[in-house]
Amino acid sequence: xxxxxxxxxxxxxxxxxxxxxxxxxxxxxxxxxxxxxxxxxxxxxxxxxxxxxxxxxxxxxxxxxxxxxxxxxxxxxxxxxxxxxxxxxxxxxxxxxxxxxxxxxxxxxxxxxxxxxxxxxxxxxxxxxxxxxxxxxxxxxxxx
Amino acid sequence: xxxxxxxxxxxxxxxxxxxxxxxxxxxxxxxxxxxxxxxxxxxxxxxxxxxxxxxxxxxxxxxxxxxxxxxxxxxxxxxxxxxxxxxxxxxxxxxxxxxxxxxxxxxxxxxxxxxxxxxxxxxxxxxxxxxxxxxxxxxxxxxx
DNA sequence: GAACATTAATTAGAGCTCTAATCCCCTGTC
DNA sequence: GACAGGGGATTAGAGCTCTAATTAATGTTC
Numbered sequence: 001x002x003x004x005x006x007x008x009x010x011x012x013x014x015x016x017x018x019x020x021x022x023x024x025x026x027x028x029x030x031x032x033x034x035x036x037x038x039x040x041x042x043x044x045x046x047x048x049x050x051x052x053x054x055x056x057x058x059x060x061x062x063x064x065x066x067x068x069x070x071x072x073x074x075x076x077x078x079x080x081x082x083x084x085x086x087x088x089x090x091x092x093x094x095x096x097x098x099x100x101x102x103x104x105x106x107x108x109x110x111x112x113x114x115x116x117x118x119x120x121x122x123x124x125x126x127x128x129x130x131x132x133x134x135x136x137x138x139x140x141x142x143x144x
Numbered sequence: 145x146x147x148x149x150x151x152x153x154x155x156x157x158x159x160x161x162x163x164x165x166x167x168x169x170x171x172x173x174x175x176x177x178x179x180x181x182x183x184x185x186x187x188x189x190x191x192x193x194x195x196x197x198x199x200x201x202x203x204x205x206x207x208x209x210x211x212x213x214x215x216x217x218x219x220x221x222x223x224x225x226x227x228x229x230x231x232x233x234x235x236x237x238x239x240x241x242x243x244x245x246x247x248x249x250x251x252x253x254x255x256x257x258x259x260x261x262x263x264x265x266x267x268x269x270x271x272x273x274x275x276x277x278x279x280x281x282x283x284x285x286x287x288x
Numbered sequence: 289g290a291a292c293a294t295t296a297a298t299t300a301g302a303g304c305t306c307t308a309a310t311c312c313c314c315t316g317t318c
Numbered sequence: 319g320a321c322a323g324g325g326g327a328t329t330a331g332a333g334c335t336c337t338a339a340t341t342a343a344t345g346t347t348c
Contacts, residue, residue, distance in 0.1 A: 003184070006256045007271065008162050014275040015159035016202055017282040018152050023306090024287045034334065040147070051296050058160055063335050065298065070333070087296055087343040111285065112150045118281045119274070127151065127274040130267060131158040137262045138161040141255065143168045167336090178304065195326050207305050209328065214303070231313040231326055 011134065025111055029104035030074075034059070034067050036108060039093065039101045042077065047090040050079075076100055155278065169255055173248035174218075178203070178211050180252060183237065183245045186221065191234040194223075220244055 003009045022033050031039070034057070041056045042048065048056075054064035068091065071077045076097030082088040093101060116124060147153045166177050175183070178201070185200045186192065192200075198208035212235065215221045220241030226232040237245060260268060 001253050001256060007259050007268065008166070008256055010272050010275045011155070011158050011162055013202070014155050014278045014282075017279040017286075018155055021282040021286045022152070027287075032333070049296070058157070059334085060336065061297070062299080062337085066334065085296085085343075089297075109145050111282070112145060112152055114285060115151050115278060115281055118277055123274060124151065126270060127278075128154050130263070130271040130274070131154045133262055134158045134259060134271075135161040137259055138158075138165040138255070141258060142161075142165045143171075176303070193326065203304085204306065205327070206307085206329080210304065229314070229326085233327075 007134070011131075021111055022108060025107035026104050028107070029100055031100065031104050034063075035071055036101075036104050038064065038067050038071065039076065039097065040105070040108075042091060042093050043098070043101055043105075046092050049082075049088045050091055053091060071097070151278070155275075165255055166252060169251035170248050172251070173244055175244065175248050178207075179215055180245075180248050182208065182211050182215065183220065183241065184249070184252075186235060186237050187242070187245055187249075190236050193226075193232050194235055197235060215241070 019033055022036070026033060026036050029036075037057045038053060041053055045052075045056075050064050050068055051061055053068075054061045057064065059067075068077060068079065072079060076094055077091055078094055079089045079091050082090050119127065163177055166180070170177060170180050173180075181201045182197060185197055189196075189200075194208050194212055195205050197212075198205045201208065203211075212221065212223065216223060220238055221235055222238055223233040223235050226234050263271065
């Protein structure tokens with residue numbers, strides 16, 4: 001079965017192009033793509049625990065831990081113990097983090113708007129629907 | 145701009161589901177997804193240099209070097225100097241590598257066939273076309 | 289109250305990924 | 319022959335990603 005016949009190849013190609021372009025766009029802000037994803041969730045959900053952040057970004061907790069350590073070293077976030085649940089750390093953007101996030105978001109949103117503008121409303125809905133069916137099927141057949 | 149409105153999120157979701165399912169399917173053969181991709185190209189192009197292999201798998205040369213080192217340590221491939229161009233290494237599957245590849249390919253192809261079967265011919269063509277337009281746009285706007 | 293399960297956080301270890309830099313060989317051109 | 323350029327291979331270093339295991343706090347069940 002040649003690679004060009006595999007739907008997976010086309011999905012991977014598009015994701016690869018997406019990540020490469022996002023990476024290039026985020027470079028001026030000094031953020032990686034996963035770092036930007038984490039900051040975006042943090043901006044919308046201040047104080048969210050790292051475990052919930054990991055789920056929102058579709059990565060595992062140790063992965064998010066790695067990303068947050070790098071963000072913390074750069075002073076973009078703070079992690080403080082939750083007053084009630086002492087087991088939980090509240091993660092928040094610093095002032096610097098908010099600034100860097102805003103700068104990065106500008107470029108990222110520009111890419112997303114440009115990409116969306118390549119399609120009609122109907123085409124966009126079709127693409128989202130077809131991709132959702134891919135995800136649903138792939139998850140349904142996953143061993144475990 | 146919420147994440148659910150971003151086409152990129154849906155592309156990433158599908159790719160994530162694809163990789164996770166492929167990872168699970170390849171586990172019995174003891175191969176990672178990138179290792180399988182490299183072996184698939186090697187099976188179709190015996191003796192291909194690592195640099196060309198990297199291009200075929202859409203990774204950089206150092207990345208492919210990492211993957212090939214792991215495959216070589218497991219005895220699945222050999223890398224021998226090219227008789228004419230002593231600078232080039234010919235990469236080939238070993239007998240064991242061919243066996244492991246065949247075992248892994250069975251599962252991977254089953255996933256691809258099942259995924260393809262979720263769609264009509266027209267839907268499949270639409271999905272491929274829409275994804276290609278995403279890739280083309282994203283590459284066209286990438287800073288460099 | 290004691291045993292159990294759940295969830296958060298972290299560490300260890302393997303593997304993938306990139307950019308930047310280096311080294312080497314071959315092939316042009318002069 | 320000298321020398322520059324292109325392409326293949328490799329190393330160094332940073333970062334992301336996973337699974338597996340550990341530790342701690344919360345909550346449930348008896």
